[in-house]
Amino acid sequence: MSNALPPRLQAIVDEFAEVDRTERLDLLLEYSRDLPDLPERLQGVELERVHECQTPLFVQTELEGDAVHLFFAAPDEAPTSKGFAGIIHAGLDGCTVDEILSTPSDFASGMGLADVVSPLRMRSVGAILARVKRQLMERTAS
Amino acid sequence: MTLSADTDAKLQSYAHPARLVTTQWLEDNLATPGLVVLESNEDVLLFHTGHIPGAQKIDWHLDLNDPTTRDYISPEGFAAMCAARGISRDTTVVIYGDNFNWWASYALWVFSLFGHEDVRLVDGGRAKWVAEGRAMTTDVEPVTPSEYPIVPRDDATIRAFKEDVLAHIGNGPLVDVRSPGEYSGELLHMPDYPQEGAQRGGHVPTAKSVPWKRAANDDGSFKSADELRAIYGDEQGLQDGDEVITYCRIGERSSHTWFVLTHLLGFENVRNYDGSWVEWGNAVRVPIEKPSA
Numbered sequence: 421m422s423n424a425l426p427p428r429l430q431a432i433v434d435e436f437a438e439v440d441r442t443e444r445l446d447l448l449l450e451y452s453r454d455l456p457d458l459p460e461r462l463q464g465v466e467l468e469r470v471h472e473c474q475t476p477l478f479v480q481t482e483l484e485g486d487a488v489h490l491f492f493a494a495p496d497e498a499p500t501s502k503g504f505a506g507i508i509h510a511g512l513d514g515c516t517v518d519e520i521l522s523t524p525s526d527f528a529s530g531m532g533l534a535d536v537v538s539p540l541r542m543r544s545v546g547a548i549l550a551r552v553k554r555q556l557m558e559r560t561a562s
Numbered sequence: 563m564t565l566s567a568d569t570d571a572k573l574q575s576y577a578h579p580a581r582l583v584t585t586q587w588l589e590d591n592l593a594t595p596g597l598v599v600l601e602s603n604e605d606v607l608l609f610h611t612g613h614i615p616g617a618q619k620i621d622w623h624l625d626l627n628d629p630t631t632r633d634y635i636s637p638e639g640f641a642a643m644c645a646a647r648g649i650s651r652d653t654t655v656v657i658y659g660d661n662f663n664w665w666a667s668y669a670l671w672v673f674s675l676f677g678h679e680d681v682r683l684v685d686g687g688r689a690k691w692v693a694e695g696r697a698m699t700t701d702v703e704p705v706t707p708s709e710y711p712i713v714p715r716d717d718a719t720i721r722a723f724k725e726d727v728l729a730h731i732g733n734g735p736l737v738d739v740r741s742p743g744e745y746s747g748e749l750l751h752m753p754d755y756p757q758e759g760a761q762r763g764g765h766v767p768t769a770k771s772v773p774w775k776r777a778a779n780d781d782g783s784f785k786s787a788d789e790l791r792a793i794y795g796d797e798q799g800l801q802d803g804d805e806v807i808t809y810c811r812i813g814e815r816s817s818h819t820w821f822v823l824t825h826l827l828g829f830e831n832v833r834n835y836d837g838s839w840v841e842w843g844n845a846v847r848v849p850i851e852k853p854s855a
Contacts, residue, residue: 449611
């Protein structure tokens with residue numbers, strides 16, 4: 421297992437690390453706004469809830485050939501969860517299973533977000549990734 | 563310089579009507595000098611998606627809790643936090659928030675630890691303001707810092723510690739405001755909030771279960787004084803003069819009930835045990851009642 425992040429995710433981590441506190445929150449808000457809506461075919465389907473997030477967030481993974489696709493749903497009143505999901509979507513959607521499985525769950529620790537979001541809330545980022553990984557392991561084991 | 567109280571009829575039925583304002587009063591008074599409006603949310607980004615014009619953000623993790631010790635900010639920290647928001651000792655502070663005003667109640671309770679005289683909640687919080695189609699903005703207006711004195715934090719009058727709760731068992735009412743599953747011990751955490759769990763489930767012996775939400779209407783506002791008296795008085799048997807301790811999991815839902823008992827019903831000796839189940843359920847050798855055990 422390599423500890424290098426997939427390039428798009430690494431770029432996002434660097435992007436956060438390079439800006440100041442206020443801009444970090446703005447960036448997180450942008451990722452929350454850019455999170456794609458659930459496609460129609462998944463609406464009404466029961467998705468896995470990320471219980472570790474303080475506000476509701478649901479996640480679903482799909483495989484298309486070698487590429488993993490990530491789908492998230494969260495209410496607009498939960499922008500923090502949406503922002504975390506948006507980062508993971510922008511950084512990892514389209515990666516291979518191996519790339520995602522070898523992404524360290526603490527990848528967000530270098531983003532400087534704990535200062536503006538609080539360390540407790542940052543745990544949800546790792547939890548989202550952990551649930552994504554678990555779904556992928558179940559998918560590839562069967 | 564404090565603002566005059568909201569004279570809305572519903573509020574007058576409460577014990578301390580000046581502790582609440584309606585969304586209408588707030589809208590009418592947004593430009594009144596001497597007012598600072600604070601938004602206190604569970605979601606740390608929600609404020610940035612839009613807030614009441616002129617409101618400032620206060621976050622329980624980042625602004626009210628000490629970053630190192632599991633405690634509240636110091637008198638110096640509180641003074642600096644207020645000064646940065648343009649709050650003076652005589653400012654009218656009005657707080658609202660998401661999720662039924664949980665964290666708004668919590669913030670109000672912390673302001674009360676420091677004896678800030680005029681601090682009020684918006685009945686119905688953020689949800690009611692939004693549902694009524696009132697103005698929201700993402701603009702953040704510049705704040706002129708004020709001076710705020712360094713005042714001691716009073717941890718005795720409205721705050722209870724684990725030792726206080728131990729001594730209270732059998733000597734006064736304890737109100738457990740968590741969900742029924744948490745009270746019975748089937749759940750170690752609030753449904754859907756496992757990250758703040760505890761080693762053991764159940765409740766403090768003798769505590770009565772009165773979930774916080776019984777005090778709230780669906781639109782986020784508080785129930786009427788008569789409805790609240792029926793719950794906490796007639797049904798639960800709380801009486802004037804009782805010394806009451808409320809608790810939940812980390813102290814936010816119990817500040818909601820603390821507000822109800824203290825300011826809406828007028829009980830004079832209500833303390834919030836902010837350590838709550840996250841402390842009790844992890845503490846060694848404290849008694850726990852669990853029906854199934």
